[in-house]
Amino acid sequence: MASSSHTRATVEMQQRDAVYPRESPLRRPAVGREIIGRILPPLMALVTVVALWWMVHLVFPRLLPSPLSTFRGAVRLLSEGGFFFHMIQSLRRVFVGSTVAMVFSVAVGIYMGTVVMGERFFQPLVVLGLTIPGLMWSLIAVMLFGINEIAPYFAVAVTIFPMLVINIWAGVKALDKELIDMSHVFHFSPWLKISQVIIPQLVPNIFAATRYGLGLAWKVVVVVEMFGTSNGVGYQVMKAYQIFDMEAVIAWTLTFVAAMILIEYGIINLVEQRVTAWRPKVEVWRR
Amino acid sequence: MARLQVRNAEKWFQRETGQPFKVLDGLSFEVREGCVTVLVGPSGCGKSTVLNAIVGLERLDRGELVFFNHDGQSQQRPLIGYVFQGPRLLPWKTVGDNVRLALRGAGVAREKWEDRVQRYLALVGLEEYVTQYPLYLSGGQRQRVGLARALAIESDLVLMDEPFASVDELTARQLRETTRRLCEQLHRTVLFVTHNLPEAAYMSDFVVALTARPACVEACIDNPLPCPRRWGPEIYRFAADLEAKLSLREEAEI
The missing domain is CATH 3.40.50.300 (P-loop containing nucleotide triphosphate hydrolases)
Structure with missing residues (x-):
């Protein structure tokens, strides 16, 4: 038994030495410190918000429920059967609308950044789109399509489309001309040029646009659901508002925020890390 | 001639x-x-x-x-090969993929890609760097990759x-x-x-x-x-x- 654990320890040491040889001054970073470094800052931010909330509750106890009672309300929501149904309805609307907007905005952004006539045609339309509030699009969508699934998809897609296009267009304008020339010299087809040279350079813009777009899409979906659907988080928030149930309004909001944070850390961050694995870490503030 | x-x-x-x-x-x-x-x-x-x-x-x-x-x-x-003043490699592609993309652009048959990549990277002394990303290579090594890429398409x-x-x-x-x-x-x-x-x-x-x-x-x-x-x-x-x-x-x- 002792011999087996000794052998295992020796193998582990050899494996570690293969990556960090003894003579190397580099040492494996302490796992505990790494975890604390990742978890502590966002946890501190969360604690600060809850502390501020608590203080406001202490001053205006009738207006704002305490974080604890709201948390209990959120747990109660989670244990109710309808919660996941409504949450999935809202998330589906956010994702479908955002995906449609993203696909079109990448195409239009690249077109605007690479073809002068395209830029001249779309620029006034995009600026016009930026000035129209999401609330207006929500009303127009419900009036145009009625109370059905098309209305939230349309409202989300049309509202976030100009913001996404602006982001992608700015990215295309900053493309590395030397790499584009290289792709021309080596006879890259238009598809190869777009997929292997242009889109990889737009990755930071695409991720920024995705984050921004999802945040905005959620706001628009809630508005459309308030008066244009009979389910979803917005519909539930509206119901709670009509009976002035502040605890339920905040509890629904918190659960949706939690879902969006899960999407950010569980999906977007992981995909981004994978896609940008080639990029060396830049340490601006060296210690 | x-x-x-x-x-x-x-x-x-x-x-x-x-x-x-x-x-x-x-x-x-x-x-x-x-x-x-x-x-x-x-x-x-x-x-x-x-x-x-x-x-x-x-x-x-x-x-x-x-x-x-x-x-x-x-x-x-x-078809013309080109070695630029700077290496002009795609930093999100490995050394091997940079050469493969040039072969794809040049219309070289897919079954010849691996042989060409290995052969030309070996000729410039970088056969061990096929899976490395260009940003982790030295300036001279990157320029060698650019040379291998230009030669690999076997242009006129x-x-x-x-x-x-x-x-x-x-x-x-x-x-x-x-x-x-x-x-x-x-x-x-x-x-x-x-x-x-x-x-x-x-x-x-x-x-x-x-x-x-x-x-x-x-x-x-x-x-x-x-x-x-x-x-x-x-x-x-x-x-x-x-x-x-x-x-x-x-x-x-x-």
Whole structure:
């Protein structure tokens, strides 16, 4: 038994030495410190918000429920059967609308950044789109399509489309001309040029646009659901508002925020890390 | 036999003020098959403009470019390999994928890709770096990848635009030796641009010297040095001969 654990320890040491040889001054970073470094800052931010909330509750106890009672309300929501149904309805609307907007905005952004006539045609339309509030699009969508699934998809897609296009267009304008020339010299087809040279350079813009777009899409979906659907988080928030149930309004909001944070850390961050694995870490503030 | 003839090439650009200025003034020369033709001239005289016109990145205002196939028949612009001043590698692609993409762009059959990638990266001494990303390589290694990429497509003509100007002298010397050896070994037709006379003396079979801007041909000189080329005093002697014959010391005004 002792011999087996000794052998295992020796193998582990050899494996570690293969990556960090003894003579190397580099040492494996302490796992505990790494975890604390990742978890502590966002946890501190969360604690600060809850502390501020608590203080406001202490001053205006009738207006704002305490974080604890709201948390209990959120747990109660989670244990109710309808919660996941409504949450999935809202998330589906956010994702479908955002995906449609993203696909079109990448195409239009690249077109605007690479073809002068395209830029001249779309620029006034995009600026016009930026000035129209999401609330207006929500009303127009419900009036145009009625109370059905098309209305939230349309409202989300049309509202976030100009913001996404602006982001992608700015990215295309900053493309590395030397790499584009290289792709021309080596006879890259238009598809190869777009997929292997242009889109990889737009990755930071695409991720920024995705984050921004999802945040905005959620706001628009809630508005459309308030008066244009009979389910979803917005519909539930509206119901709670009509009976002035502040605890339920905040509890629904918190659960949706939690879902969006899960999407950010569980999906977007992981995909981004994978896609940008080639990029060396830049340490601006060296210690 | 010529693989490319540049005939009476004329090119104009515009300053920011809108005032036009001439860069190439009736430039004519030829690139011989299986030889390294070195285009040498002062900085800013339009050497890179000639290369850009050859690959289609710039359009000549007057004159023509005539490409010839192995039988001496004129043909459309063929596939051309290019080693740029900087490596111009896609940083999100591995070394192997950078070469593979060039092969894909050049229309090389997929079943030949792996063999070509291994072969040409081995020729430049980077066979162990196939899966590495370019940002983790040194400047000289990246330039070697650029060289492997240009050679791997096995094109009729390879252009090299001051490919060793951005690396230190020791690395540049190693790269010159590798490039010259590969050109001799693979019998590639190369048009090499430089303003460095010892480099021109070492790399060339044939030197085309340009005047300051607007550039025209000042002299065409055969390199008498034996092959395989060795770096030694005779290189500097030939470079001094070139300098004596040419008026390269005068820098072009921009």
